[in-house]
Amino acid sequence: MRFPRLFCFFAIVIGSNVTVVADEPVLEFIQGLRQLGYYDTALQYLESVEARPNIPAEVKQVISYERAQILLENAKKLKNLNDQRKQLDASQASFEQFVKANPNHRLAGQANTARGRILLEQARVEIWDGDKPSNEGNRDLFRKNARDMIQRGRGIFKQAVDQHQKAVAAFPSFIPAEEKVTIAARAQAEALYIEAELDLAQCTYWEAQTYDKGNSKRKEVLSAGAEEFEAIHTKYRSMIGGLYARVWQGKCFEEQDEIRIALGIYEEILGHPGKSGTMNNLKDRALRFRLICLNHEKRNDFKLTVLEGEDWLRDAKARSRTDIGLGIQWEMCLAQENLGLDRTTPMPEQANYLNQALNRARTISRYPGELKTPATSMVQRLMVALNREPGDPKDFETANGNADVLFKQVNEINVEINKLLKANKKKEAKTKQETLIATSAEMARLYDIALKMVTPETNPILVNIARLRLAYGLFLQQKYFDAAVVAEHQMTKFGEKYPEVGLEAGFIAMTAFDHAYTHADANDRQFEGDMVANIAEKIAERWPESDRANDARNAVARIHFNADDLLTAAEWYQKIPVGTSNYAQAQVSAGKAYWRQYVIATSKPEAERPSAEDLIKWKNAAILHLETGLAEAEKEIPKDKNLPDDLVGAKLTLVNIRNLDGIYTQQKDGPPGAIELLTAEPHPILKSVEVPKGQPRPTTPGSAQSREIASFAYQQLLRAHIGLKNLEEARKARQSLEDVAGEEDAAALTQVYIEFGRELEQELDRLRAANETERLEQVRAGFEAFLNDLYNREDGQTFYSLLWIAETFTSLADGSRDNPTKSEEYFGKASDAYRKILSSAAADSTFVNDPGQIVGTKLRLASSLRKKPDYSAAEEVILDILKTNPSALDAQFEVASLYQEWGSSGLLGAEDKFFTAVVGSPENAPITIWGWAKMAQFLQRELFTKRDDERLQKLHFDARYRLAETQLEWGKTFSDEKEATEKLRRAQAAVSGFQRISPRWPDEEYARFNQLYRDILSAMGSPQVDLPRDLDGKAPPPVIDPNGGGTTNGNVASTDETSTNSEESGSNVFLMIVMLVFGGGAVAGLYFLAVGGNKKKYAKYETDGKPAPKAPPTDDKLTFPTGPPAGAKKATKKKVTTAGGDAPFILTDEKPQAKPATKKSSAKPSAKPAPKAGQKPKQKAAPAAGEKPKRQYTPEEIKKIKAARAAKAKAAQQKADGVTGDQPRKKPKDK
């Protein structure tokens, strides 16, 4: 950086030594240097310009102003207080020089404002310095200096106010709307005027700070300040400057002990809508002042202070290190200190509060500013209150000993968290976690100190343990990279000499990276995944025989699995040797990986598809490993027990394969068929998916008894009976399927039938891909005969039976694209079945339960006719739907698809349909058709308010894609090059324009849009280049808080509910480390960190390894997420235990006391139905005896307070005549 900068500077200076080029953009260049932070270069350049003889007058006039600005900006960046002070003085002098020389210049007002602010800032520093205990003797002198500066500042601000007022008055009272530049200039002048007025009032506030609390003069000045701020607020109540004045008015009241009034004002501000940076700043300030009020002796609402502070931190972690953010945390510290020292607080809670205060105070004390000194003092006080030495230890032994004491506490807290979690008290556990983090921070700090004082005489074993625990402490603070770095260093540099510690360290490193991977953005975690694999490979290479190595192999495999690098994943699973506890699970996982590889490969376009031999090889490998793994695992499960969920998933995958291969029942010497796997002992799948009569099915994803898994099992049963052409058994299976799928939600049944159809379609695709032509014909013929039989039965037909027939014919048609005659015939039959539903419903109103089913059937009919294709008939049906449901999104999608396909059909005059597909119907048409363009806009608007709606997001992507695709197809139909190019350019713009306005696309979307983009370029005859993957400023969204803590209470429950096998087992693999190294207590904390604080899960995949759905949303199918395969865990060999300060290091061959995480234990959590959020008791624990009642706020009370605050704010908002809070006014910088 240095070279180009200097080069640039010297090039200009040398070039300008001779003469000044008249049009040299001097001021722009200075501004550029300032923006880049090249202050010294800017000053040198300014000096060289000033020395030139022919400098233009307008430049010469502002040189001192520019210099002052540079010095001021530079001063703000300087960290050394003395340097900063010098720069501020120089800046002040330069501004003064400018104002004296140019009192009427347009920049004079701004120069005065800057001068005044420098003085005010200097006065504030004087006040803080004077408040330091060390300056007690000179306090009056400091304050007098401050008052003098404020007085000078006041005079300058008065000038500035006059100057800005004149500037505003210079604008005409009416400016036509089209003169946008003038309007913006006036707005800017007004903002400067308001700022100057605020600055003036600020002088009064700060003058009050130069008097002791309780002093009558202070009260008098504060009272005057309140009036000044009120006057500003009254004038500008609808502007952000007015709101700032309001906050400071509250502050003046607070300092006059008018707490109630101040709180009212802050509540009013906090209730304002708006989340812009300016509004956040304003509200943060209001919250800080509010917390000061709550901590005030008149209120002593310490618990509420902590609660509101924690709420704020969860939402605003990224702002936690601003001055105001630190101020909010400082108030939390004060509140926690008070609670911790309050004798009425229960003993264990006292320590919790003090530990949390200590951790925060330490952080605050690192930051320069007004809070540094008090925070440092608080640290000393808290150390004494916690019975610790106030100063840092001076030798390894002391530091290590103190850290060991905390380590013991950390483990105790973990045990408590474990208990709370077992008792389903997640909220309390979450609170406890704050203490865990605070204590582990102090523990890590002490181990860090200890390690810095190692001498040659220090016991190396203690040093190794300290390093391991330092990594652990960092891990508990959710500093995963930091933990990994320390642990990996231990493994690589000390592993040879201390292999046991090295192995555990390696495991911590892997765990840490694994958590980093889990918490990283799904689109940006390749690095973390690579690091897990890297460490795991080292462990497996260095300690190949250890159980850790197997866990490591599992971890590597899982990472590859999640990245869809399935063959590598399978290879890693196969490295887990026979006879180990992980073997069965690894075999199952290898089978799943091969199957998924087969499924993904078969779904690829023919040109990209691997050879049929490879496909069959992978399918056979899947069968082999699934059979081996299941047989091995089932050996360990008593016959009367059900299979665990993950094995049910694996067995269902095998059933799926059996159905694909036509092995419906066991043949002589053959393997068990689909029917046996589903129904025969031991461990039939259908038994595992059963629930006792009357008991609701669990909603936990991946649970064998969930409706999704049970329904999939019955679909497979139905599929097998159809294959056997056993009509009666198939009917029974279909009935069971209806009972399972429709028992709680009738609408879901429709979806199940659609899903069944898609399964069939995929089965046909797979057979075709693997060149299994004979089997393909067999399946097709079998289904056709079966469906014809069913359809021709006149009696007993219901809405669902007909729907099933129609859907299955549709899927058969979709799966028979290789045979257009057959496909058309099947679509025709599907249409007949849909029509039959409609006619039956018309004849008998009880035929359907819900009128929506008729609309849905019509939509499916239209789709079927479109695909047949019978465009006119499809048009008739879809327009009929739109007549009564013009805003039905699915119908609009269908009609746009219809016209797009019609346009592409090559039929005479069909290209006109493209117009409707793109732009929809004319404005006054009797039936509204949106077309892709309006649809995309509509969805974009919807997403403004429903950002997290995944279905809308998918629809939006689809609409945008189809819009560009239609324009491409349309463009290709023109023989006129100009017209074709115009359409193709529009197609191109549709893709690139969409990319510019969207956040970073997921990989899958990028891939399909990129391909489309290349196709468009190809059609244009341009070179095919890729779309940029990351546009400027479109980098992956920042992970503001990857370390958890950002979840709301409500989210905690929901996160837990959605935790899958994968997450728990994935984490549990790594949590073993703590069992072995730190004892069982630590597991709870890690578990909770992994589950409770987690926001992003591993990508889920389906039981049968199907690829992610790519079909349009109307064809959305059910998925059966069970999570990635995970290994069973068991530790039986040597362990390293670190029992705490008293018995720091034990090498033993004994089994660990903590229960090892076996297959069972890892599967256990997921088998339990997750508690429902609504079932959680909302009542907080009763107040401890003797606690002051007024300090107790129940959640209901807090809710009421918040509601009252919101209502009050709303009222104030209405009164304020449309204050938006987001007005484009400049905020006063130092307010």
Add this chain to the structure above:
Amino acid sequence: MRPNHILIAFGLAAILTGSVFAQQIDTVYLKNSEKFGGEITEVTKTDVTVTQKVGNKVEKIPANTIYYIEWKGEPPQLSLARSNERSGNFADAVTGYQEALAALEGSNPRIKDDIDFMLARTGAKIAIADPSQAASAIKNLSDYVASHRDYYRFFDAQLMLAETALKASDTRTADSAFSALQQAPWSDYQLAGKIGSANTLLARDDINAAKSIFDSVAGTSPKTPAEKSRQLEGKLGQAECLQRQNNQDEAAKILDAVVDESTSDDTRILAQAYVKMGDGFAAQGQKNKEAILAYLHVDVIPSLAAHSDLHAEALFRLTKLWSAVGQPTRSADAAAKLESDYPNSPWTKQLGAAS
């Protein structure tokens, strides 16, 4: 009274009672963690001779292998001062050494010579993080070298002087000290002299000449751990040259090798390697996480963080990188740590300038 209080009280009593608990013999601690106890009977610039009363065994210990000496009758403050120096509390260390000097009864001038060296060394360490102290540090070390030509700390002082001068861009002093170092009888110190000369050339932007020296050092066949460390320093120099020539890939390979081959005792080499690694990743763009991980080594591994100049640099880089990966809180914390731990570091001064 709790155990910690007892310990402290005990420590205080030891200090107050002066020589009651002072060393009864001289103990020479070596860099390889071995130690020799006895009476130091001779000290030259190349050796320290220890004579053990039992068996009248005489051990001549080469000066380049000595970590430090615990002197018989040394003031008790000395031990605490050494500990403070080790843990980076340089101001406390200086105070401790000065108190030890004051408490010295003058019976053993060798102790005074040693304390003088430790004072000069601590001054140099302070100067590494605070360049405004460089001039006085260089003067103290120059004075020490001039007045202790036959003391076992002579070559260490030369090395310290050379490195401090180089840091302060005083290449003339650095050149002269590095040349003196090449006169040492031990190959590791000779190599250190060569490396220093190469670094001086690098400071003058003579990359090719510097690289040729680094290549020769990197190509040596080390026989002792000390020589191995010098060889690794040579490789570090190679990597630096390659980075300056914008050959990041080659540099990265060498740095990986340096990290692999370093022992845990090569803390400065490791810290330098990680900083250079981070620089390489950062220069390549799109590798922010890799760069963060590299710099974090120098922040969170205590033995590497003890190198204040490199730690400050790593913190500065982390400040920028945490922001770049969307973690403003970590960025602010790194900046605060830099400001509070190294207020006078040039990196702290740069904090706002290039943002």
